[in-house]
Amino acid sequence: MGFWKSLFATSDATPSKPAPTNDYPEFNGTSSTNPRIFFSTDREIDLYDLEELCDAVGWSRRPLRKVKKAIQHSFLVVSMWEQRGAQRRLVGFSRATSDHAFNATIWDVVVHPDYQGKGLGKALMKQVIKKLRSEDISNITLFADPQVIDFYRGLGFMPDPEGIKGMFWYPD
Numbered sequence: 001m002g003f004w005k006s007l008f009a010t011s012d013a014t015p016s017k018p019a020p021t022n023d024y025p026e027f028n029g030t031s032s033t034n035p036r037i038f039f040s041t042d043r044e045i046d047l048y049d050l051e052e053l054c055d056a057v058g059w060s061r062r063p064l065r066k067v068k069k070a071i072q073h074s075f076l077v078v079s080m081w082e083q084r085g086a087q088r089r090l091v092g093f094s095r096a097t098s099d100h101a102f103n104a105t106i107w108d109v110v111v112h113p114d115y116q117g118k119g120l121g122k123a124l125m126k127q128v129i130k131k132l133r134s135e136d137i138s139n140i141t142l143f144a145d146p147q148v149i150d151f152y153r154g155l156g157f158m159p160d161p162e163g164i165k166g167m168f169w170y171p172d
Helices: 002-009 047-056 064-072 120-134 146-154
Strands: 036-040 076-084 087-098 103-111 139-142
Touching (some): 047 064, 076 120, 087 120, 103 120, 120 146
Parallel strands (some): 103 139
Antiparallel strands (some): 076 087, 087 103
């Protein structure tokens, strides 16, 4: 539970505009060959860049007008960027919806395959959870595909301890 304690202990917010992070020295160069990774909560994301990122991990395409609406109506958006010289590339994304008081659900966590296995997905999730905690949200949920359950367990997420099964309604 050390991961969760670190999130509950502090409440410094993620800056709203892109800012560098020093958490990943292997990605914190300034030349075109040494990239730098940074996070942003700016909602102005090029939807084609996001679609390209989602394509890279094999997600089904969604109508861009709906993706735009989902981002606009999200409580929180966190993106992760690689900067090489003057060029920036979207390499990670997540968002959360919330009742603005008690509960939030994390959606659309995606990290480009070239950046998976380097701790950057964990860093992205930590940014999302830290920001939600800074807004005094205490109940954080998500839905996980079977192949990523172990990833989320490693971050301290667990199946519903009450054993309650989620229920879903889908149109015919």
